[in-house]
Amino acid sequence: MAGLKYMSGFGNEFSSEDPRCPGSLPEGQNNPQVCPYGLYAEQLSGSAFTCPRSTNKRSWLYRILPSVKHKPFTPMPCGDLTENWDEVEPDPNQLRWLPFTILKSTEKKVDFVAGLHTICGAGNSKSRNGIGIHVFTCNTSMVDKCFNNSDGDFLIVPQQGDILITTEFGKMMVEPNEICVIQQGMRFSVDVFGETRGYILEVYGAHFELPDLGPIGANGLANPRDFLCPVAWFEDRTVPSGYTIINKYQGKLFACQQDFSPFNVVAWHGNYTPYKYNLKHFMAVNCVAFDHADPSIFTVLTAKSTKPGVAIADFVIFPPRWGVADHTFRPPYYHRNCMSEFMGLIKGHYEAKEEGFQPGGGSLHSIMTPHGPDADCFQKNSTAELKPERVAEGTMVKIKLNRRGDLMQPEFISHLFMLQAFMFESSFSMAVTKWGLETCQRLDKTYYQCWERLRSHFNPNWKPSKQ
Ligand SMILES: O=C(O)Cc1cc(O)ccc1O
Ligand SMILES: [Fe+2]
Numbered sequence: 001m002a003g004l005k006y007m008s009g010f011g012n013e014f015s016s017e018d019p020r021c022p023g024s025l026p027e028g029q030n031n032p033q034v035c036p037y038g039l040y041a042e043q044l045s046g047s048a049f050t051c052p053r054s055t056n057k058r059s060w061l062y063r064i065l066p067s068v069k070h071k072p073f074t075p076m077p078c079g080d081l082t083e084n085w086d087e088v089e090p091d092p093n094q095l096r097w098l099p100f101t102i103l104k105s106t107e108k109k110v111d112f113v114a115g116l117h118t119i120c121g122a123g124n125s126k127s128r129n130g131i132g133i134h135v136f137t138c139n140t141s142m143v144d145k146c147f148n149n150s151d152g153d154f155l156i157v158p159q160q161g162d163i164l165i166t167t168e169f170g171k172m173m174v175e176p177n178e179i180c181v182i183q184q185g186m187r188f189s190v191d192v193f194g195e196t197r198g199y200i201l202e203v204y205g206a207h208f209e210l211p212d213l214g215p216i217g218a219n220g221l222a223n224p225r226d227f228l229c230p231v232a233w234f235e236d237r238t239v240p241s242g243y244t245i246i247n248k249y250q251g252k253l254f255a256c257q258q259d260f261s262p263f264n265v266v267a268w269h270g271n272y273t274p275y276k277y278n279l280k281h282f283m284a285v286n287c288v289a290f291d292h293a294d295p296s297i298f299t300v301l302t303a304k305s306t307k308p309g310v311a312i313a314d315f316v317i318f319p320p321r322w323g324v325a326d327h328t329f330r331p332p333y334y335h336r337n338c339m340s341e342f343m344g345l346i347k348g349h350y351e352a353k354e355e356g357f358q359p360g361g362g363s364l365h366s367i368m369t370p371h372g373p374d375a376d377c378f379q380k381n382s383t384a385e386l387k388p389e390r391v392a393e394g395t396m397v398k399i400k401l402n403r404r405g406d407l408m409q410p411e412f413i414s415h416l417f418m419l420q421a422f423m424f425e426s427s428f429s430m431a432v433t434k435w436g437l438e439t440c441q442r443l444d445k446t447y448y449q450c451w452e453r454l455r456s457h458f459n460p461n462w463k464p465s466k467q
Contacts, residue, residue, distance in 0.1 A: 006228035015269035016232040024267035046272035059270025073254040080117035083251025085431035096447040099360030105139040112190035119436040122428035125151035128205030141191040152204035161196030170230030180276035208301040226281040237261040320393035334372030350421040375453035
C-alpha cells in the first residue's frame with residue numbers, strides 16, 4: 001500500500017487526527033465531559049503511572065466505542081506458541097536451523113497468529129521479566145481478527161514478504177530490511193501478500209530504547225528521526241458476524257467477540273505507539289585501525305534490565321560496511337559468552353559462515369557455548385590480503401551473454417544489494433521449545449561439523465620475526 005503517511009521520531013509526544021474528522025483531538029485536556037464527534041476517551045498505559053518522566057509512557061485514544069465493550073474471553077488453542085520453558089531437557093549445544101517451513105496456502109491457510117512458533121525463551125510473563133523468541137510463517141491475512149500481547153512487546157523482523165500492519169494508531173507497511181515494534185497491549189492485524197516469514201523478539205516487562213552513545217557523540221547508530229510511527233486511521237464498521245480479539249495473556253491465547261472493528265480510533269496523542277525502522281538507515285561505527293570490535297557497536301535497540309549495562313535483550317545487526325582493520329583476523333573471533341545469542345538472516349550470507357546459515361533459518365549459541373568462524377572462514381581470513389573490503393553486502397552485477405550464449409564479463413552496477421544478519425542477544429539463559437528441537441524438523445544435526453576441520457597450527461619452534 002503505497003502512500004501511507006508516518007510521523008518521524010523515537011518516543012516523541014505525537015498527536016494525530018484522521019483527516020476525515022478535523023478537530024477530533026480534544027484541546028487542552030484529555031477527558032472532556034463530552035469528546036469531539038461523540039468519541040470515547042481511553043488511556044493505554046505502557047508504564048506504571050508513577051514512572052519518572054524519562055520512562056513514563058502512555059497514549060490517549062479517542063475512539064468510536066471503548067475496548068471494554070466485548071463478550072468474555074475464552075481460552076483458544078495456542079498452536080506452537082508457548083511460554084513453557086520446561087518442555088524438553090536443556091541442550092547446551094550449538095544449534096542451527098534450516099529455513100523455517102512456510103506452508104503454501106493451497107496446503108493450509110495460515111495467518112500471522114496461527115503461524116507463530118516459539119523457538120526459545122526464558123523468564124516469566126507473570127513476574128514481568130523474560131523473553132521469547134518466535135518465528136512467524138504464514139500465507140493468509142487476518143480477517144476480522146486482531147491480536148494483542150498483554151505479556152510484552154514484539155519486535156518484528158520480516159524476512160520474506162511485506163506485512164501490512166493495521167494498528168489502533170494507524171497503518172504501517174513493513175518490508176524485509178525494516179523492523180517494527182508493537183508494544184504491550186496494542187491491538188493489531190496483519191495482512192500478507194503471499195508466503196511470509198519473519199522473526200519476533202518478545203520482551204516481558206521492559207520496552208525497547210535506543211542505546212546510549214557515550215563517546216560516539218550526539219549522532220550515530222540508529223538515529224531517532226529514522227523511526228516512523230503511523231498516523232491515525234479509523235473504520236466505523238459493525239461486524240454482525242463477530243470481530244475476534246485474540247489476547248496473549250500469561251503465555252496462553254484467549255479470544256473474545258465484539259460486533260465492531262477495534263480500529264475505530266479517530267484521533268490519538270501520546271508517546272506510547274507502534275513504530276518501524278529501516279535498517280538501511282543504521283549509521284555503523286566500526287574499527288578503522290586494528291582488531292575486531294565487539295558486536296555491541298551494532299546495537300539498534302536495547303531492552304534494559306535493572307542491572308546497569310545488562311540487557312534483557314539487544315537487537316543487533318551486522319550491516320553492510322567497509323572492513324579495513326590492519327594486521328587483524330577480521331571476522332568474528334572465537335568466543336564463549338555469558339549472554340545467549342540467537343541469530344537470524346534476512347538475506348544473503350553471514351561473514352563467519354558463508355555456507356549452512358541460510359536466510360529464514362536461525363542459530364542459537366547459548367550461554368558459554370563455544371562458537372565462532374567455521375573452518376573455511378578461518379582458513380580464508382588467516383591468509384587474506386587485508387585491503388579495504390565491503391562486508392555483508394552483495395554487489396549487483398549485470399550478467400550478459402554473447403551471441404554464442406557464453407557468459408561475458410559481469411558488469412558492475414552498485415553496492416545496493418543489502419545482505420543482513422542480525423542477533424537477539426540476551427542475558428537470559430534460554431530454553432529451547434519442543435517445537436524448536438523436534439516438531440519443526442529444521443534442526444541441522446550436522447552443524448557441529450563446520451568446526452571439525454579446524455586443525456592445529458601450533459609450531460613449538462616459532463620465532464618472532466626480526467623487524
Ligand atoms: O557469534 C556471532 O557470530 C555474533 C558475534 C559477532 C561478532 O562480530 C563478535 C561476537 C559475536 O558474538
Ligand atoms: Fe557470538
